[in-house]
Amino acid sequence: MILQSVAALGFETPTPIQTKAIPPALAGRDVLGLAQTGTGKTAAFGLPLVHKLMEEGGRPRPREVAALILAPTRELVNQIAANLDAYVRGTKITVATVVGGASIGNQIRRLKRGTDILVATPGRLLDLTERGAVHLGSARFLVLDEADQMLDLGFIHALRRIAKLVGTPRQTLLFSATMPKQIEELSRAYLVDPVQMEVAPRGRTADKIAQSVHFVAKTEKPALLRECLAERPDDLSLVFARTKHGAEKLMKNLVKDGFAAGSIHGNKSQNQRERAIRAFRDGDIRILVATDVAARGIDIPGVSHVYNFDLPEVPESYVHRIGRTARAGAAGEAVAFCAPEDVKLLRGIEKLTGVPIRVASGQPARADEAPAAGSPGGRKRGQGRPARPAPSREDGKTGNREAKPARAARGRSRRPKRRLAAA
Numbered sequence: 001m002i003l004q005s006v007a008a009l010g011f012e013t014p015t016p017i018q019t020k021a022i023p024p025a026l027a028g029r030d031v032l033g034l035a036q037t038g039t040g041k042t043a044a045f046g047l048p049l050v051h052k053l054m055e056e057g058g059r060p061r062p063r064e065v066a067a068l069i070l071a072p073t074r075e076l077v078n079q080i081a082a083n084l085d086a087y088v089r090g091t092k093i094t095v096a097t098v099v100g101g102a103s104i105g106n107q108i109r110r111l112k113r114g115t116d117i118l119v120a121t122p123g124r125l126l127d128l129t130e131r132g133a134v135h136l137g138s139a140r141f142l143v144l145d146e147a148d149q150m151l152d153l154g155f156i157h158a159l160r161r162i163a164k165l166v167g168t169p170r171q172t173l174l175f176s177a178t179m180p181k182q183i184e185e186l187s188r189a190y191l192v193d194p195v196q197m198e199v200a201p202r203g204r205t206a207d208k209i210a211q212s213v214h215f216v217a218k219t220e221k222p223a224l225l226r227e228c229l230a231e232r233p234d235d236l237s238l239v240f241a242r243t244k245h246g247a248e249k250l251m252k253n254l255v256k257d258g259f260a261a262g263s264i265h266g267n268k269s270q271n272q273r274e275r276a277i278r279a280f281r282d283g284d285i286r287i288l289v290a291t292d293v294a295a296r297g298i299d300i301p302g303v304s305h306v307y308n309f310d311l312p313e314v315p316e317s318y319v320h321r322i323g324r325t326a327r328a329g330a331a332g333e334a335v336a337f338c339a340p341e342d343v344k345l346l347r348g349i350e351k352l353t354g355v356p357i358r359v360a361s362g363q364p365a366r367a368d369e370a371p372a373a374g375s376p377g378g379r380k381r382g383q384g385r386p387a388r389p390a391p392s393r394e395d396g397k398t399g400n401r402e403a404k405p406a407r408a409a410r411g412r413s414r415r416p417k418r419r420l421a422a423a
Helices: 002-008 016-026 041-056 074-087 104-112 122-130 147-152 156-165 181-190 218-231 244-256 270-282 315-322 340-353
Strands: 031-034 065-070 095-098 115-120 141-144 171-176 195-198 209-215 236-240 261-264 287-290 303-308 332-338 358-361
Touching: 016 031, 016 041, 016 171, 016 195, 031 041, 041 065, 041 074, 041 115, 041 141, 041 171, 065 156, 074 095, 074 115, 074 270, 095 104, 095 122, 104 115, 104 122, 115 122, 122 156, 141 181, 147 156, 147 171, 147 181, 147 315, 156 181, 171 181, 209 340, 218 244, 218 303, 218 332, 244 261, 244 287, 261 270, 270 287, 303 315, 315 332, 315 340, 332 340
Parallel strands: 031 171, 031 195, 065 115, 065 141, 095 115, 141 171, 209 332, 209 358, 236 287, 236 303, 261 287, 303 332
Antiparallel strands: none
């Protein structure tokens, strides 16, 4: 039945993380998987989970769940649930979601019937457990997806509380795009003799993403963005801003300038965010402005460009942002705007990824901040069109407030066959 569902989706060849993770997961082993975004981690844990639930049979009792999947943002929860719905089509397995910003009354009524698979953000899930709306003691499977971002968003204490509520013995699967020290500690606490696998080194970006950077004054960023977007009016472009207010202001200015744009961030309701993503996916809007709350929650293969209007304060966030393009084996471009005060952030990104980002225009602010070794020089603004980037080698919610990323390491920064990657 599962194979029929997968075949109906047009998937034929497993990705590396799926090839490595699915056999031990089917064998009942705990799994610790490290893979960059867009490599098919959802299918890597979702397919064996659905298979094992079908083998066991039975129905969950009221307010109980058989399997719990935790994810950091609303968008990622909805993305995972959508993929699982496709996998379980034609079966009796049920999938439910709980996220902040949605009607808690509706979620309580849905959970009252019991569900086989519950996909949730940690904050809202704890709220529901405290209300007695869901009991996790019967859960036999626990999945932590994008675990590193859950830690970045301050969910470590929530994860510890939830883990104590989930039944034992259980099978635990932990997937992450990066492996900071806290993830290693988390894996030792929650996993028993896990099978460990890594299909991409920490901080590596997708091979098919062409990266470039424009050195530009902060005040000139809006004009440069308009210039870049106007050159490619038919493309789907994702623009990242650092703050909620900045994202909303940027979106409104783009609309005022005649661009079809929308926005998603922590000040938007769940329905508003879902409508914006749906309009972006359907092509009704061509530009989506987002904060990092969406960096790992958008799985739209058609995104051709990611613009870092503001560089992230945590280098790992850059990897997750640009991972929204080059999905499912496609190619994509990532363009960064670097103001003089952001040069150190750029150098932190290059140090993490081990890849010098190609300079498309402008120059660093000072001579001692020259381009990284191997980067070609750039032009000054106004000297011809920006060069096209050359290929390189390489939500958290608690209630309705957007969580802030934790500081990185206490430093200055705050932190032709179709493949299964689309899953």
